Amino acid sequence: MKKLPIRIKLTLWYGLLFLILLILFNFFIYITISRTLKQSEENLLKAHMNMVTNTITFEGPYVNLNELYGIMTLGTFITVYNPSGVVISGGESQIEIAKLDLAFSKLRELKLDNSRWIIYDEAIYNNKEIIAWVRGSRDLQSFETALFRLRIILFSVTPIYMIIAVAGGLFLSNRALSPISRITSTAREIGKGDLSRRLKFPVIEDEVGKLAMTFDEMLDMLESSFKREKQFASDVSHELRTPIAVISSQAEDALRGKAGIKKYGSALKNIQQECSKMSNMFSQLLMLSRSESGRYSVNLENLDLKVIIEEVVKNFKKIAEEKGVKMYMDYADDLKIKADQTLITRMFVNLIDNAIKYSKKDGYIKIFSMPEDGDIKIIIEDNGIGIPEEDLPHIFERFYRVDRSRVRDGFGLGLFIVKWIVDIHRGSITAKSETDKGTAFTINLPAKH
Ligand SMILES: Nc1ncnc2c1ncn2[C@@H]1O[C@H](COP(=O)(O)OP(=O)(O)OP(=O)(O)O)[C@@H](O)[C@H]1O
Numbered sequence: 001m002k003k004l005p006i007r008i009k010l011t012l013w014y015g016l017l018f019l020i021l022l023i024l025f026n027f028f029i030y031i032t033i034s035r036t037l038k039q040s041e042e043n044l045l046k047a048h049m050n051m052v053t054n055t056i057t058f059e060g061p062y063v064n065l066n067e068l069y070g071i072m073t074l075g076t077f078i079t080v081y082n083p084s085g086v087v088i089s090g091g092e093s094q095i096e097i098a099k100l101d102l103a104f105s106k107l108r109e110l111k112l113d114n115s116r117w118i119i120y121d122e123a124i125y126n127n128k129e130i131i132a133w134v135r136g137s138r139d140l141q142s143f144e145t146a147l148f149r150l151r152i153i154l155f156s157v158t159p160i161y162m163i164i165a166v167a168g169g170l171f172l173s174n175r176a177l178s179p180i181s182r183i184t185s186t187a188r189e190i191g192k193g194d195l196s197r198r199l200k201f202p203v204i205e206d207e208v209g210k211l212a213m214t215f216d217e218m219l220d221m222l223e224s225s226f227k228r229e230k231q232f233a234s235d236v237s238h239e240l241r242t243p244i245a246v247i248s249s250q251a252e253d254a255l256r257g258k259a260g261i262k263k264y265g266s267a268l269k270n271i272q273q274e275c276s277k278m279s280n281m282f283s284q285l286l287m288l289s290r291s292e293s294g295r296y297s298v299n300l301e302n303l304d305l306k307v308i309i310e311e312v313v314k315n316f317k318k319i320a321e322e323k324g325v326k327m328y329m330d331y332a333d334d335l336k337i338k339a340d341q342t343l344i345t346r347m348f349v350n351l352i353d354n355a356i357k358y359s360k361k362d363g364y365i366k367i368f369s370m371p372e373d374g375d376i377k378i379i380i381e382d383n384g385i386g387i388p389e390e391d392l393p394h395i396f397e398r399f400y401r402v403d404r405s406r407v408r409d410g411f412g413l414g415l416f417i418v419k420w421i422v423d424i425h426r427g428s429i430t431a432k433s434e435t436d437k438g439t440a441f442t443i444n445l446p447a448k449h
């Protein structure tokens with residue numbers, strides 16, 4: 001059963017249900033009709049007996065049965081008994097019935113060898129004295145024939161109904177499920193590696209239509225994330241190639257041994273710079289993998305935000321100066337926050353790094369922080385190249401980068417990690433930006449947890 005296709009399973013269940021309903025329906029019809037027919041036979045017998053008791057006349061001790069001939073033609077047989085139970089008229093053709101003991105006003109059923117009868121006895125009075133008994137009997141033959149025909153009809157239509165129902169069920173479930181077969185075969189082809197294919201179903205708002213739509217949306221996501229992963233791998237190797245090339249050429253120069261101590265110093269300095277770039281990159285990648293595996297255990301401490309900001313700004317001072325970017329800070333005095341120091345530091349590093357990286361000539365960066373409604377609000381603002389409106393909703397996505405031609409280096413991980421850090425501290429972050437005017441990030445972090 002488990003291996004059967006759904007449409008067959010559906011049809012089988014449907015067929016079974018239909019069969020049960022049909023059997024119940026037939027049963028109900030049969031019982032009702034047989035009761036009604038029997039009842040009408042009984043009523044007829046009683047009505048005939050009523051007529052007999054009203055019309056019967058005696059000629060001496062005998063009865064003139066001819067008067068009752070009309071009733072006999074309606075299928076009711078009459079036998080007349082004297083008060084002591086001896087047959088005085090009729091009963092010739094049904095000796096076995098005539099022999100039966102008399103029972104006053106009681107409807108009885110009698111089964112003979114190959115026939116069934118209903119019997120009803122009535123007493124005839126003259127001045128409150130029983131002068132005779134009359135027995136009416138009806139053969140149930142026609143009733144049984146009718147029931148037999150009914151049984152034949154019900155039995156023969158059941159398989160016809162069943163065939164129609166199963167064929168109809170199969171047709172309907174085939175029709176309803178045929179889009180699923182299309183989805184399956186397309187999915188199979190996509191599974192072979194062609195991520196650009198789509199189902200492109202006509203927009204129908206039913207279950208299958210929604211499934212197809214969801215499937216296409218999922219493929220969009222898969223394709224773009226797959227492309228970005230590919231891009232990422234080539235970016236990583238590209239980014240690593242430069243520092244490694246610098247390190248190896250500096251080391252080679254130094255090893256040639258002709259250079260003076262001054263040159264050794266500058267070679268080592270260059271090597272150190274490239275190493276710190278790489279280490280920054282690795283820590284970013286490490287954080288990415290931790291954020292994705294959900295393994296990072298947050299170490300909440302009481303921190304002074306001012307100290308952290310100043311430390312980060314100090315580290316960026318040289319790079320900012322080289323790019324001619326000025327940094328301003330403005331914060332309330334007592335900015336205590338319960339947070340993970342490594343993460344909060346990384347958040348500022350990534351945001352300030354962006355602000356410098358995407359700055360323009362005569363650029364500035366302003367960092368404000370202040371308490372607000374029990375939270376701490378931080379604003380990092382710059383007057384750099386800004387972010388185009390259509391990119392703004394995506395900048396917190398993993399590997400998302402605005403037009404790579406603007407600034408070559410980077411993976412599109414910085415803001416993704418910032419967002420992760422803010423989320424992990426149950427805070428919120430929003431970005432406002434205008435191309436060529438600048439960008440402002442506003443962060444709210446709960447001061448206590
Ligand atoms: N202050 C900013 N000014 C202008 N554009 C910005 C700013 N901050 C972010 N962006 C844009 O948002 C994109 C995503 O930023 P994000 O920090 O995530 O990646 P990245 O800086 O390109 O790479 P990474 O931070 O991994 O080195 C960037 O490509 C950049 O174009």
Ligand SMILES: [Mg+2]
Binds near residue numbers: 350353410413415
């Ligand atoms: Mg960045």
